[in-house]
Amino acid sequence: MSLLNPSKGWRSSSSRLLALYSFLFVAWSGILLGVLYWEVTSYLGNLARHSLMQRQHLFARFEGDQLVDALATSMTFDMRAVDAYGLFDENQKPLYGPIHRFPAGLPMDGQIHELATCVDSDDPNLPRDSCDAVAAPTRDGRWLVLVRDNGSLFAVTTLILHALFWGISLTIIPGAAGWHLLRRRPLRRIRSIQASAEAIVAGDLAGRLPVSNRRDELDMLAVIVNAMLDRIEKLMNEVKGVCDNIAHDLRTPLTRLRAQLYRIQQQSPEDSQQATQMGQVIAEADTLMARFRGLLRISELEDHQRRSGFVQLDPRPLLQELHDFYLPLAEEGGVSLHLQMDPELPQLIGDRALLFEALANLLSNSIKFTPPGGKVILGAFADYDSTRIEVQDSGPGIPSEEREAVFQRFYRCEDGAQKSGFGLGLSIVAAIVNLHGFKLQIGTSPNGGASLILECRQAIELG
Amino acid sequence: MTRILTIEDDAVTAKEIVAELSSHGLDVDWVDNGREGLVRAVSGGYDLITLDRMLPEVDGLAIVTTLRALGIATPILMISALSDVDERVRGLRAGGDDYLSKPFASDEMAARVEVLLRRRNPVTESETVLRVSDLELNLISREASRGEQPLNLLPTEYKLLEFMMRNSGQIITRMMIFEEVWGYHFDPGTNLIDVHIGRLRKKIDPPGVTPLIRTVRGSGYVIAEPL
Numbered sequence A: 001m002s003l004l005n006p007s008k009g010w011r012s013s014s015s016r017l018l019a020l021y022s023f024l025f026v027a028w029s030g031i032l033l034g035v036l037y038w039e040v041t042s043y044l045g046n047l048a049r050h051s052l053m054q055r056q057h058l059f060a061r062f063e064g065d066q067l068v069d070a071l072a073t074s075m076t077f078d079m080r081a082v083d084a085y086g087l088f089d090e091n092q093k094p095l096y097g098p099i100h101r102f103p104a105g106l107p108m109d110g111q112i113h114e115l116a117t118c119v120d121s122d123d124p125n126l127p128r129d130s131c132d133a134v135a136a137p138t139r140d141g142r143w144l145v146l147v148r149d150n151g152s153l154f155a156v157t158t159l160i161l162h163a164l165f166w167g168i169s170l171t172i173i174p175g176a177a178g179w180h181l182l183r184r185r186p187l188r189r190i191r192s193i194q195a196s197a198e199a200i201v202a203g204d205l206a207g208r209l210p211v212s213n214r215r216d217e218l219d220m221l222a223v224i225v226n227a228m229l230d231r232i233e234k235l236m237n238e239v240k241g242v243c244d245n246i247a248h249d250l251r252t253p254l255t256r257l258r259a260q261l262y263r264i265q266q267q268s269p270e271d272s273q274q275a276t277q278m279g280q281v282i283a284e285a286d287t288l289m290a291r292f293r294g295l296l297r298i299s300e301l302e303d304h305q306r307r308s309g310f311v312q313l314d315p316r317p318l319l320q321e322l323h324d325f326y327l328p329l330a331e332e333g334g335v336s337l338h339l340q341m342d343p344e345l346p347q348l349i350g351d352r353a354l355l356f357e358a359l360a361n362l363l364s365n366s367i368k369f370t371p372p373g374g375k376v377i378l379g380a381f382a383d384y385d386s387t388r389i390e391v392q393d394s395g396p397g398i399p400s401e402e403r404e405a406v407f408q409r410f411y412r413c414e415d416g417a418q419k420s421g422f423g424l425g426l427s428i429v430a431a432i433v434n435l436h437g438f439k440l441q442i443g444t445s446p447n448g449g450a451s452l453i454l455e456c457r458q459a460i461e462l463g
Numbered sequence B: 001m002t003r004i005l006t007i008e009d010d011a012v013t014a015k016e017i018v019a020e021l022s023s024h025g026l027d028v029d030w031v032d033n034g035r036e037g038l039v040r041a042v043s044g045g046y047d048l049i050t051l052d053r054m055l056p057e058v059d060g061l062a063i064v065t066t067l068r069a070l071g072i073a074t075p076i077l078m079i080s081a082l083s084d085v086d087e088r089v090r091g092l093r094a095g096g097d098d099y100l101s102k103p104f105a106s107d108e109m110a111a112r113v114e115v116l117l118r119r120r121n122p123v124t125e126s127e128t129v130l131r132v133s134d135l136e137l138n139l140i141s142r143e144a145s146r147g148e149q150p151l152n153l154l155p156t157e158y159k160l161l162e163f164m165m166r167n168s169g170q171i172i173t174r175m176m177i178f179e180e181v182w183g184y185h186f187d188p189g190t191n192l193i194d195v196h197i198g199r200l201r202k203k204i205d206p207p208g209v210t211p212l213i214r215t216v217r218g219s220g221y222v223i224a225e226p227l
Helices: A013-060 A064-077 A151-201 A217-267 A273-302 A315-332 A352-369 A425-436 B011-023 B034-043 B060-069 B085-094 B106-119 B122-126 B155-166 B174-182 B190-204
Strands: A083-088 A094-096 A112-115 A131-137 A143-149 A310-313 A336-341 A348-351 A375-382 A386-393 A439-444 A450-457 B003-007 B027-031 B048-052 B076-080 B098-101 B129-132 B135-138 B143-146 B149-151 B213-216 B220-223
Touching: A013 A064, A013 A112, A013 A131, A013 A143, A013 A151, A064 A083, A151 A217, A217 A273, A217 B011, A217 B106, A273 A425, A310 A352, A315 A336, A315 A352, A315 A375, A315 A386, A315 B190, A348 A352, A348 A425, A348 A450, A352 A375, A352 A386, A352 A425, A352 A450, A425 A439, A425 A450, B003 B011, B003 B034, B011 B027, B011 B106, B027 B034, B034 B060, B048 B060, B048 B106, B060 B076, B060 B085, B076 B085, B076 B106, B085 B098, B098 B106, B106 B174, B129 B155, B135 B155, B155 B174, B155 B190, B155 B220, B174 B190, B174 B220, B190 B213
Parallel strands: A336 A375, B003 B027, B003 B048, B048 B076, B076 B098
Antiparallel strands: A083 A094, A083 A143, A112 A131, A131 A143, A310 A348, A375 A386, A386 A450, A439 A450, B129 B135, B135 B143, B143 B149, B213 B220
């Protein structure tokens, strides 16, 4: 069983938070600069119109040559080519000034109008793009056209757009870098939490989630989960304690029962009906004791601390021994038992006796459920980093929906009910496999029957 | 007469042990606590001690350790309610000669006592040829023969036959066979040992010859002179 893999990318909570934050920041910057732009442009626009109006009022006082002089004088102070003028007669013929053509589309009403294209002229000193313009009659019946470039507005717009662009770029780039850095640390912590949690799932109930001294949300969560684990462990120990006590209390009565039955049998005359009956009762008592021992054995094996018998061992002699041990039984049942091994197998770390017991249980089941004429293969093959020990048979196989259940205590396949067996064997196997940290896969054998593959971690070569 | 000391705090179990061993012609003394048990074991003259692992006052493990430290080599069969592997190893390491976990069958216990008593008999130690009737097992050349007929035995069959012949006339249980010949301590299913015995039987008791291996119903096997 493995836990959900923490997402590497945008799904992490810090990524989401940062994305939301960046979006809000950009939106806010946009709004801020937009408002600023609007305010500044409208202010500058007003300012430009105001000054144009002032000029218009100023020149309205003059007439004739005085007006021409005043216009010429004003132009000498306009170094930036912002202002321009043109004096036209009543037929809009140019009389004086740099503007030689009456701007098209400018109403002759003395009001300020904004023109998209200002003056049609090649003179570099004249504004060419959009401008504010006013055409007003002079006292002597001519028309004075005053033009003021609003290009400064355009410059402000550009300035603000640049600011917006840089602002957003500079928000996004450090934001992305920050996101990368920020998501790494929580992810690392999630990974360490995940590692601890997986150890706990694998059966190490004493394990706890790591808590840092930052006291953030992850730590709060870890503390809550740890408190929960404390409670679960306590309850499990209580249950186990009760079970152990019950088991312990049953040992003596069972011993007494078996002993007294045996004595009654010994005392009854041989070959009498009573002796035969007692024999049957004793056989039942023996079955009871065997199952009881099996249960005790499982609870002992499930206590994960029992690794005192672990050594480095070569699986080959172990498998050879198993093969020799089960060969007579297989032959008796008309089943052929084959041993197939790689010529060299890496060493394993394990308890030899327990591995023998586990594999013996698997083999015993395979032989028991394979009909006469069938085949059972005991195999061992080294993969890159693990060794597969396999038991393949040509029996009825284990239906896929029952594969989990066969390792429960007292489980036995439906159609195998007539075969004898304690039904605890596979639970013992499961307990031994868990104790070793190996994996057991149940599948379908190429021979048509069950395939039980034990994946064993190899011993790490030292030196 | 062979004298046995039974140190066991449960009266009913003790009574059954005494009854069973007495029926084997052994003289059994029973003590129900550890301290007295240790005193008796030391002052002794007993040929064998059956020792409960958990006892009031002085623990069974402490008794074994003390006896061995005092140089007393009386064979000890430890009987324990603690069945796990570590406990067994601890008991044997402390100096116990055999270990039986509760719940146990009294015939199993008696068979183990008999084998332990036999094992300390020095005569069998020095023998190089074991004989039961016309069956011979040469411990040096590791060859077996029945009558004049040499037998071709596999290594485990040899070990099995040697174990049985060393204890000829004694009932040997399947559990004892599995422990002694294969060296494992779990329940392999009764059938399996029977199959191995069956194989051996085919070789040493072929048709037409008086069989030497007898099945003792419910208990185990015995190899003995034909009756």
